[in-house]
Amino acid sequence: MGKASDAVSGSSDPDVEDWVRSFRFPESGSPELPPHHPNCLGCGPANPHGHRLSVRRCGDGVHAHHRFDSRHVGAPTIAHGGAVATVLDDLFGFLLYTVGELAVTRHLAIDYLAPVLLDTPYTLRAHIHARDGRKLHLRATIENDHAHVVTTATALFLIVDIDHFLTTTHQPHHR
Numbered sequence: 001m002g003k004a005s006d007a008v009s010g011s012s013d014p015d016v017e018d019w020v021r022s023f024r025f026p027e028s029g030s031p032e033l034p035p036h037h038p039n040c041l042g043c044g045p046a047n048p049h050g051h052r053l054s055v056r057r058c059g060d061g062v063h064a065h066h067r068f069d070s071r072h073v074g075a076p077t078i079a080h081g082g083a084v085a086t087v088l089d090d091l092f093g094f095l096l097y098t099v100g101e102l103a104v105t106r107h108l109a110i111d112y113l114a115p116v117l118l119d120t121p122y123t124l125r126a127h128i129h130a131r132d133g134r135k136l137h138l139r140a141t142i143e144n145d146h147a148h149v150v151t152t153a154t155a156l157f158l159i160v161d162i163d164h165f166l167t168t169t170h171q172p173h174h175r
């Protein structure tokens with residue numbers, strides 16, 4: 001797959017430029033998918049507040065094993081819904097490795113079917129439900145060790161070019 005930096009047109013932020021220059025889509029055969037940024041809140045190994053999500057390809061989709069911990073408490077023993085959303089958003093992001101295009105979250109919807117418990121193992125899965133031009137319609141589940149689905153999520157990611165990450169001033173978009 002190509003380098004994301006092929007279309008770089010310049011940036012005022014050297015950190016962003018570095019990220020763009022070094023970003024690679026991994027070979028399609030590799031099951032392990034790397035974090036897209038070391039400080040990412042979802043998957044970055046260098047972020048002390050992060051989830052350090054570790055994601056693999058699984059068929060046409062991706063999957064991960066994850067435990068929320070005491071940093072992610074909402075009510076006692078239960079993970080904060082925002083922490084769950086963070087992890088699902090990041091998991092969706094890993095599908096971009098299977099698409100080979102850069103995209104960002106435009107819409108994220110979550111059904112919290114049952115509490116997600118702290119210090120408890122869960123399996124997360126995501127796949128591309130449909131693609132319509134730039135629009136990627138994505139679906140995900142979180143399942144406990146008894147094969148009960150505790151959370152479902154859908155997302156719309158929109159494919160963007162690299163300039164999206166190099167532009168320092170974005171105008172709001174209205175629907």
Ligand SMILES: CCCCC/C=C\C/C=C\C/C=C\C/C=C\CCCC(=O)SCCNC(=O)CCNC(=O)[C@H](O)C(C)(C)COP(=O)(O)OP(=O)(O)OC[C@H]1O[C@@H](n2cnc3c(N)ncnc32)[C@H](O)[C@@H]1OP(=O)(O)O
Nearest residue numbers: 036089090093094096097102103104105106107156158173
């Ligand atoms: C932190 C970012 C990291 C991203 C990394 C990317 C790639 C790296 C590759 C692999 C990485 C591995 C893991 C990644 C891990 C995590 C990823 C986290 C992802 C995020 O956390 S990312 C941050 C949050 N995200 C944003 O920061 C976006 C802010 N936003 C914008 O920057 C603009 O909003 C933009 C550019 C998205 C779109 O702007 P735009 O102007 O190009 O698009 P426009 O509005 O025209 O809509 C186009 C068509 O979508 C239709 N449409 C719109 N909304 C709809 C809805 N709700 N339902 C149904 N259809 C809808 C319209 O109706 C139209 O349809 P049509 O074309 O048919 O008319």
